[in-house]
Amino acid sequence: MNYTPDEIMVCCISREIQDYDVLIQGISTxxxxxxxxxxxxxxxxxxxxxxxxxxxxxxxxxPLSLRYFEDYSLKKAIHTFSFVEFITQVLxxxxxxxxxxxxxxxxxxxxxxxVVIGDYKRPKIRLPGAAGLPEVTQTYHEYFIYVPRQDERVxxxxxxxxxGVGFLSGQSIEERRKLGIKGGGPKRVVTDLGVFGFDDxxxxxxxxTVHPHSSVEEILExxxxxxxxxxxxxxxxxxEKELKVLREEVDPLGLRELETIPSFKRASFFMELLEKxx
Amino acid sequence: MxxxxxKLCTLKEAAELVKEGDILSLGGMTxxxxxxxxxxxxxxxxxxxxxxxxxxxxxxxxxxxxxxxxKRVRTCYFGMEFLGLAPNFRRAAESLKIEVIEETELTxxxxxxxxxxxxSFLPTRKLFNTDILKVREDLEIFKSPIGDEKLIAVRAVRPxxxxxxVPVCSEEGYAQIPGNLGVDKELSRCAKxxxxxxxxxxxxxxxxxxxxxxxxxxxxxxxxxxxxxxxxSCYPLYALDLRNLLAYMYVSSEEQLFESFLxxxxxxxxxxxxxLEKISKIQxxxxxxx
Numbered sequence: 001m002n003y004t005p006d007e008i009m010v011c012c013i014s015r016e017i018q019d020y021d022v023l024i025q026g027i028s029t030x031x032x033x034x035x036x037x038x039x040x041x042x043x044x045x046x047x048x049x050x051x052x053x054x055x056x057x058x059x060x061x062x063p064l065s066l067r068y069f070e071d072y073s074l075k076k077a078i079h080t081f082s083f084v085e086f087i088t089q090v091l092x093x094x095x096x097x098x099x100x101x102x103x104x105x106x107x108x109x110x111x112x113x114x115v116v117i118g119d120y121k122r123p124k125i126r127l128p129g130a131a132g133l134p135e136v137t138q139t140y141h142e143y144f145i146y147v148p149r150q151d152e153r154v155x156x157x158x159x160x161x162x163x164g165v166g167f168l169s170g171q172s173i174e175e176r177r178k179l180g181i182k183g184g185g186p187k188r189v190v191t192d193l194g195v196f197g198f199d200d201x202x203x204x205x206x207x208x209t210v211h212p213h214s215s216v217e218e219i220l221e222x223x224x225x226x227x228x229x230x231x232x233x234x235x236x237x238x239x240e241k242e243l244k245v246l247r248e249e250v251d252p253l254g255l256r257e258l259e260t261i262p263s264f265k266r267a268s269f270f271m272e273l274l275e276k277x278x
Numbered sequence: 279m280x281x282x283x284x285k286l287c288t289l290k291e292a293a294e295l296v297k298e299g300d301i302l303s304l305g306g307m308t309x310x311x312x313x314x315x316x317x318x319x320x321x322x323x324x325x326x327x328x329x330x331x332x333x334x335x336x337x338x339x340x341x342x343x344x345x346x347x348x349k350r351v352r353t354c355y356f357g358m359e360f361l362g363l364a365p366n367f368r369r370a371a372e373s374l375k376i377e378v379i380e381e382t383e384l385t386x387x388x389x390x391x392x393x394x395x396x397x398s399f400l401p402t403r404k405l406f407n408t409d410i411l412k413v414r415e416d417l418e419i420f421k422s423p424i425g426d427e428k429l430i431a432v433r434a435v436r437p438x439x440x441x442x443x444v445p446v447c448s449e450e451g452y453a454q455i456p457g458n459l460g461v462d463k464e465l466s467r468c469a470k471x472x473x474x475x476x477x478x479x480x481x482x483x484x485x486x487x488x489x490x491x492x493x494x495x496x497x498x499x500x501x502x503x504x505x506x507x508x509x510x511s512c513y514p515l516y517a518l519d520l521r522n523l524l525a526y527m528y529v530s531s532e533e534q535l536f537e538s539f540l541x542x543x544x545x546x547x548x549x550x551x552x553x554l555e556k557i558s559k560i561q562x563x564x565x566x567x568x
Binding site for chain 1: 307310354355356357359362363364367368374378380381382384387390391402403404407408427428457458459460463464513517518520521524
């Protein structure tokens with residue numbers, strides 16, 4: 001069966017979703033949006049969508065579109081908020097919320113950076129900013145990380161800036177409570193090469209599964225820190241049903257590919273999209 | 279009863295309310311309902327040294343940075359959404375031409391909420407354990423008066439001017455916004471001056487049975503401006519213009535290109551309508567961008 005790295009990532013994201021989850025969508029995350037919708041259609045029919053862009057709650061999914069995102073997030077909304085209300089009344093909920101974050105850098109403990117690459121005072125690359133990561137990573141019961149193009153520049157030993165709180169330097173639950181952290185930290189890291197979890201004791205990343213198109217060697221080469229490979233298995237490939245629903249119902253335009261293609265190919269991707277996304 | 283002095287004005291008149299050094303907040307979210315026409319007019323007015331205080335900043339703010347109108351940016355996200363990083367913002371921040379103050383969704387929300395509540399700060403503990411505290415010396419840490427908890431004081435921010443683009447409002451500024459509100463309601467209630475640009479003006483009667491998000495008694499002036507958010511969207515009237523956003527990524531990809539774009543397409547035209555006609559002709563797109 002033929003499938004692409006973005007498609008196996010969508011399936012891995014989808015498989016983490018449980019029924020009745022509240023699925024929070026951040027800024028520009030078509031891979032995550034596809035994963036959420038796939039889960040809703042396959043095994044989590046009672047999940048609900050919370051849109052950070054859109055500031056809305058939506059029950060029913062619609063096919064992905066860049067141009068008509070609002071038709072989905074607003075026309076079908078059962079409630080719309082101001083962002084202040086969204087933060088204080090949805091994101092701080094005691095219920096299980098699920099969000100996937102895409103960091104520019106992540107370390108072995110799942111701490112994240114979306115602010116700068118290089119020295120903060122003289123940044124080599126100025127990134128978009130902290131968004132809501134400082135607060136929600138310390139609030140959610142658990143959360144997820146995804147990396148569409150894993151390499152040693154993303155998986156680093158030391159972050160240039162820490163604005164997403166993972167397991168810090170491996171503190172226990174009791175120590176986290178003392179630091180004022182209510183949330184349980186990151187659960188999985190889904191990349192284009194495999195899926196990582198976190199060791200119960202050390203709280204460092206450990207490789208759980210390798211995607212069929214990759215290898216442990218490739219992942220070692222593309223990771224800037226040490227991690228355990230004990231008991232590593234192959235990722236279960238996308239099933240025929242997952243692929244069919246994903247391609248035909250969830251994301252017929254193929255927007256999921258946007259996050260995994262290299263930047264120099266993006267212009268032609270958009271050119272093709274202009275013909276289709278009307 | 280004496281009729282309230284009319285609030286309707288031209289884009290040029292409204293933009294003159296923004297003064298050098300002001301804290302300016304621009305409504306909408308990422309690529310949705312941004313006051314782009316207003317931003318273009320600020321460049322024509324040659325406004326300098328603005329502090330942008332936005333929940334999210336995108337093309338409208340990237341344009342203002344490129345046009346040299348901005349001294350400082352306070353935002354939790356500055357980017358072009360699915361198109362990638364914001365080109366002028368990147369260049370200016372990396373060459374230290376502008377100051378960037380790290381905000382988070384929560385610090386923006388608390389700063390505005392504090393202003394609305396007329397208190398000097400609101401507390402949180404959610405910034406501990408991050409590097410935000412290291413780069414924000416204005417965030418004071420204090421001991422809670424009702425326990426041992428340590429808390430962080432996020433200071434109130436009351437913007438000098440808030441500019442919000444809406445699909446429809448009345449002459450008095452009662453506006454309807456069908457979702458994706460960002461912090462527009464809060465801005466309209468705490469900014470010192472509130473400017474609405476609107477696709478359409480309707481009578482108060484026509485608004486009466488629908489939900490109003492912005493109250494006219496908070497609004498200082500109203501500008502009727504078709505396609506005022508272009509190339510971002512104005513739901514439900516038009517979607518974002520992907521082709522034009524791509525053109526922007528091209529013209530802002532290099533400083534020189536942006537300079538000539540600014541001169542020819544923005545400073546060189548009289549009206550927003552003229553700008554829209556001209557800009558629709560840019561078909562070129564950048565070959566590789568981040």
